[in-house]
Amino acid sequence: MKTPVTVLGLGAMGTALARAFLAAGHPTTVWNRTPGRSPELDALGATRAATAADAAAASPLVVVCLLVDATVRTALDGLDLTGRTVVNLTNSTPEQSRATAERLASAGASYLDGGIMAVPPMIGTPGAFIFYSGPQDVFEQHRPALEVLARPAYVGTDPGLAALYDIALLSGMYGLFGGAQHALALITSANIPAADFTQQFLLPWLTAMLTSIPNMARQLDNGPVDTADSNLAMQSAAYENLVTTAQKQGVDPSLLTPMGELLRRAVAAGHEDEGLSALVGLLRTAG
Template identity: 55%
Template sequence: MTDTSLSSSPLSAGPRTSLTLLGTGAMGTALGRAWLAAGHPLTVWNRTPGRAGALAAEGAAVAGSAAEAVAANRLVVACLLDDASVGEALKDADLTGRDLVNLTTGTPGEARARAAWATKRGARFLDGGIMAVPPMIGAPGAYVLYSGDGGLFEEHREVLAVPAGTEYVGADPGLAALHDVALLSGMYGMFAGITHAFALVRGEDVDLKAFAALLVPWLNAMSGMAHGAAERLESGDLTTGVVSSLAMQVAGTGTLLRTAGEQGVSAELLTPFLELMRRRLADGHGEEDTTGLVEMLRG
């Protein structure tokens, strides 16, 4: 069961679902505020009790222990530091009959192991990857990727959609974390390029805000190459639809490196990718674009 479109739910008439939130750090507090604002009764717990004060002031009930918080509601959402902290917080809790939604950042393997752990203890399990920072919660553009028990997702979909849009990516509990990390990895690659670009123009007679106004639409336009890459990887034909061949791109990389040298800027953010491009070209794949580098990374 896969929901391929982001969805959020407007407030509906009738009683609101009550739920428990474990973890009231910056993200947990943002989630809690959204549920409270929508009228959902909320029980919260945090290892450091004082950090639950903001939500308590807005109407949340504060539990004295994680076990007490879990006992208060069937729907339990964890937003803690890491996977180990989830296990530690819930070690004394009775999870029988509970629906555990884990929004703690972790790896796919950790999510799969946590799902098995929760199932063994009598709970249904759903893992989530939050694609937002705390100020985005409750605003358009924020969404959470979910994977795991599809029945749990459908039953609680409306309440889960209050703080952020929802996208269910599959029954494998590890898929939300995998999507999360893959998307973040793409983000950091973009950050690397932005960092190098600003380093090149920094110190010159360049209006940095005006440069940013040029950089953002350029990156937006180039990001569309992901659609073509997906099509080529799925088809196995890495040459169809190529606009800028690997041979042509590699030929231009010398200019990038010489310019960095002239500007006194380290090329260390660029050289690993450029080296992969050269190796792929040397192996006879000049008619491809950079999509073939995916296969190189996978060995």
């Protein structure tokens, strides 16, 4: 008999999680604040609970996937979770995750926090993975059930670490998308077809540039090299052309200006002969 599982929250992601559990043979109870959401789960064998309390009581493993941290508090506060393991896969900050862990410990639950690195159609496929943090023995106990959702990546006992890893990867993604969107705004401002430009030039260029990231990481771990092929002094001097061109083309440069300011700060702080990895230290001291 596979571990019975409860899924709280049947948005697109929660529905995908419940579907994966059902496909793997786990008895699955579902609950959503709006009754009747995702009726296709009924045909797959899901049991619907009338209340969050009934749903949590139905299974030793309770997976939460709601909109934001506030909805997690609303759904879980006041429930008797004694002996349950709660896995919170709601997007949150590290501080919110730690606070949830403290509240649920008071409610008698074991707690794992998670960060889903996938979109709903990827759940249950090899391309998806989920960060987990919290007590390692609790993670290992429930690993077989969690593996049906996505490749599990356990990152440490601090319950805030999964959220930190999640936010770090999302930050990298949005930065990449922001740069691509600015490039497409420039190209389309001259009535150049976006699809051809993307396939011929933008994707190959970004793919080639991504190969420099491991070198940045090595320099952060081991210290910067004496000189860089493209030092910050040169990059800072040339960067103004990016902003000027955007303005001349009628494109908002707001995605570009923060990097230009950071480059100028780095040069002023004496990092003119270093590479882009030097900017990380400046970001960490920005506050």
